[in-house]
Amino acid sequence: MPLSWKQIGKQLTQNATALRRPLSAAFELTGRCNLKCKMCYVTSTEDNHEKQLRELTAGQWIRLAEMARDAGVLYLILTGGEVFLRKDFRQIYEAVASMGFITQIYTNGTLITPEVVSWLKKIPPYRVSLTVYGASADTYEKVCGVRSGYDKVLKGIELLRQEGIYFEIKTTAIKDNWKEFEAIGDIARKNNARYGVVNYISPRREGCVSDLEDIRLTPEESIEYEFMRIEYDKKHADRTRVSNEDHDESIIPKIDVSTEYKENAFTCQAAKSCFWITWDGRMTPCGLMSEPYTLPLEVGLEKAWEELGKKCDDIPACKECIDCELKDYCDKCPARRKLETGFYDKPAPYLCNVAKLRKNIEAVKNG
Amino acid sequence: MKIKDGFMLREIAGTWVVVPLGQRVVEYNGLMILNESGALLWKLLEKGAEMDDLVQALLNEYDVDEATARADIEEMIGNIRDRGLLE
DSSP: OEEOHHHHHHHHHHHHHHHTOOOEEEEEOOSEESSOOTTOSSOEETTOHHHHHHSOOHHHHHHHHHHHHHHTOOEEEEESSOGGGSTTHHHHHHHHHTTTOEEEEEEOSTTOOHHHHHHHTTSOOSEEEEEOOOSSHHHHHHHHSOTTHHHHHHHHHHHHHHTTOOEEEEEEOOTTTGGGHHHHHHHHHHTTOOEEEEOOOOOOSSSOOTTHHHHSOOHHHHHHHHHHHHHHHHHSSSOOEEOBTTBOTTTSOOOOOTTTOTTOSOSSSBTTTEEEEOTTSOEESSTTOOOSOBOHHHHOHHHHHHHHHHHHHTSOOOHHHHHOTTGGGSOOOHHHHHHHHSOTTSOOHHHHHHHHHHHHHHHHHTO | OOBOSSEEEEEETTEEEEEEOTTHHHHSOSEEEEOHHHHHHHHHHHHOOOHHHHHHHHHHHSSOOHHHHHHHHHHHHHHHHHTTOBO
């Protein structure tokens, strides 16, 4: 029977989660990026040769994709860093595009040239997910350290639109750009693109951002931002979406996994039906986590998946979070707790404060 | 009868799913799920098959009478033809 992406996504996610089979994967093809966004959880500079040497080769990524296909993975995200920075990205993309995945490319859009769209349109991905960091060159300079990024991303958007390659626009909110939420939404609407936000900035996965609290929104600002989204959605027909870096709810709806995995700290599908592979080839539960990890190129993807599940089952749940009266307003994410506090099972004050304020919003929304 | 190029039948978490490839992603906004017998027919239609081949395949594989098999196949062919999947 023909079903919509969302209907089938839900059914497959339920099946895969119950069977604990991998359904969706993200390949982080590089850790390097041509932008220098101050809040990024992974990035290193484009000329970081030491890291470049440790990145997997095109052949290794293609081998991983074959193993993922054989394991039953359907949804594949190609992400970075910036994927178009890799000289061999076309080689990787063209190989995986014919394997039967529903493929999405995550990009900052600044390296999308006429040459890129000319080969991309021959085997277009299901969607290009393009992050826009501001609505002016000034903001790009502040957020990404690259003033020209703004003009380049607009050109990238224009090229995708002209060639009929389906894309969405996302933004990531920090202090320097959160007031431009509406203006970035204008860019999305002008291009008939759906609009989403990544509304959580984590401490950096690799190394730390010492001035994180100067960069990311305070819990109060986060809630004001959520109010801005509510107002935006009232004004415009196409509602905004909240996205995570590694989970796209429009095609893979969240399902309640708590009944099947009572002893597991994760309330999401991480290591139950989803995995992530870092730029240096480690399989992790999601993009925020550098551990636990397994090595699919060494032991095979099936074995790595099995081992990863076992390691994740050993991660302690946070008892305080389970019993917390704010749990319905919180993402209850062990990866975020670990990054925020250093512990999987300790409540993170930043996240608790956001949940507390979010509860108030719900009270206002419900009159 | 033959299925157009650009679709791949895959078994995903115990479910048979028809996945569009490349440009088909744009033309065909969704996926199709098939049951076990539908997947069997699809595999034959990928190579090209006539009604009688399909009926025989179902009769060989399942405990079903010819009239029922024929009716089921006609329904499936109707579905995939309506979706523009046949050459």
